[in-house]
Amino acid sequence: MSTIVVLFTRDLRLHDHPALHAAVTGAERVVPLFVLDPAVLGACARNRIAYLVEALAELRAGLRGRGGDLVVREGDTVAETTRIAAETGAAAVHVSGEVGASAAARELDLARALGGPGVRLRVFPGVTVVPPGALTPSGGDHYRVFTPYLRAWESAAWRAALPAPDRVAIPSTVAVGRLPGPSLAGTGTGTLSPDRTRGGEDSARDRVRAWTASALAGYEGVRDDLSGDRTSRLSGHLRFGCVSPLELALVARNLPGGTAFLRRLAWRDFHHQAAHARRWADDAGHRPRDTDRRTDEDGFAAWCSGRTGAPVVDAGMRQLLREGFMHNRARMITANYLTRLLSVPWRRGADHFHSLLVDGDLANNHGNWRWIAGTGDDTRSNRRFNLLRQARRFDPDGSYVRRYVPELRGISGPEVHTPPLPAPGGYPPPLLPEP
Structure with missing residues (x-):
């Protein structure tokens, strides 16, 4: 047989x-x-x-x-x-x-x-939706800019999704072995987040059904809303393949709001095709720009623990600690703060993220950090956010900050982004003034 x-x-x-x-x-x-x-x-x-x-x-x-x-x-x-x-x-x-x-x-x-x-x-x-290496530009081994990759990705012929098998016949003589227990998590890095995403295909498919039915239609308008928290929360499930990215793309493509979400899946494929093309290369930035960076150990420690005195940054970092997840807009804000204001090399931040994220994936994590730092497949080397403007735009009533920074819950409205000094509840003063 x-x-x-x-x-x-x-x-x-x-x-x-x-x-x-x-x-x-x-x-x-x-x-x-x-x-x-x-x-x-x-x-x-x-x-x-x-x-x-x-x-x-x-x-x-x-x-x-x-x-x-x-x-x-x-x-x-x-x-x-x-x-x-x-x-x-x-x-x-x-x-x-x-x-x-x-x-x-x-x-x-x-x-x-x-x-x-x-x-x-x-x-x-x-x-991935489209296999890494399946799309290449003329004269190159992979796409280095997202927009032309997106055009090729959207026009590519996708394979059909396959059904789950009805029957799986396993040899009767093979010993199946024991599943690992929860104690296995003690062997890893970082800390165990109390509110992390539960794992498994059933959980993933339940999330897909619930989110596409209730939130996908309005995704474009709310995906950056920190306090609303209406992103798909599927990144961890995609990281472990508990949901097929292709099947997810096929579902989203036929629903209102799907176009904006498909762009997120295309970004994921974009980073994977870049990692595939560079899989034998050194994992340093494509355009190293860290020569002028310094090592601020106190600042880095404050950033990791969510005690920089910048409320929106601290909220993002504490969400990461609590959930093993961070809203994508918060990821950009916290990464920009570390690399541009604290001048800490991007790799240190990427490694900290990777030690905690349920969706930790080197292709995506490093790809996104390089984008912020301007060291990878990107055309901008000087990307810098105005911290207060980002906070007021994407957390206008301060709900996101109050959710994750309990010291500031007594401050109502957007004033939570500029707490008085001394701040309440032992909240630290800002490491750096707002530029």
Whole structure:
């Protein structure tokens, strides 16, 4: 009987899963596999590990409901996958293609390791709407400016979304292994946020249904509204592939308000295609401009803890600590404050974000930070926000600040953005005056 191993990585779902679909339709038996790799988990944020634990439990339940199971192993991903392929007599290993140097190296190592016993590695799309590398400009390996990429992305032929399998037949002899428990999150970096997003495909699909029905139509007008908090909150689910970005794009494309949301998905694909093109390059900024930067340890520590004395900045940083998530407009404001006003190199801020974000993804996180710092695929090197203007425009009544900075809840209206000195409740004075 023919057998195929499906190695799950950042695609923890059953719906629209090209690698799984091809295995189920092309072989009599399928081995869904996830490897808990200590080398990967040790550098992962606790918030992402906690999400992963929940997502794996939902994935196993979904597979069991279809007659299959999730096989879990602990160790080096390449070694464990090769071992499972040999034990089950698999003819192929399927995996969803990722971007970045570590993912590319893993694919190469896996292809070499499987080549000995004659097992073929097949790489499928599924992590983005349009596969990285599928769109290239004339005379270049990837798009460096978003607008022309968006035009190509919008006119590209998208594949059709695939249904979840009805049945998954797993070999009866394979030991499925134990799922990790919540304590696994203790091995990661950063702190565990009390209000983080729950992980799993069921949670992701519930969120898609609720948000597209209630908020998508007005998305363009409210996406930057800090106090309204009416963004999709799907970034963590997309990071772990608990929802298919293609399926999400196809749903949004046919609904009122979908055009503005599709642009956000296109930005995500834009950063992934840039990371794919540069996966063997040094991960430094494309246009290094940090030579004039200084190391302000006290300022950086105050920024990380949300105690800069700039209310909108502190609200964003405390939201990150509490939820493992930050509103996109707040991400831009806090990043601009760190790089332009505190003059701290962007990578330090990106690393702090990455240590906490449930949606932490190097392609997106570094791509967005480079955009703010003007060091990446961007045409502007001097982007600088007026902090007070940003606060008054995107949090006009101060609700966002009061939600996350309890010391300032006694100040009503927009005056919360310019608290008196000394500020109430032990709130710190500003590190820097408003420029």
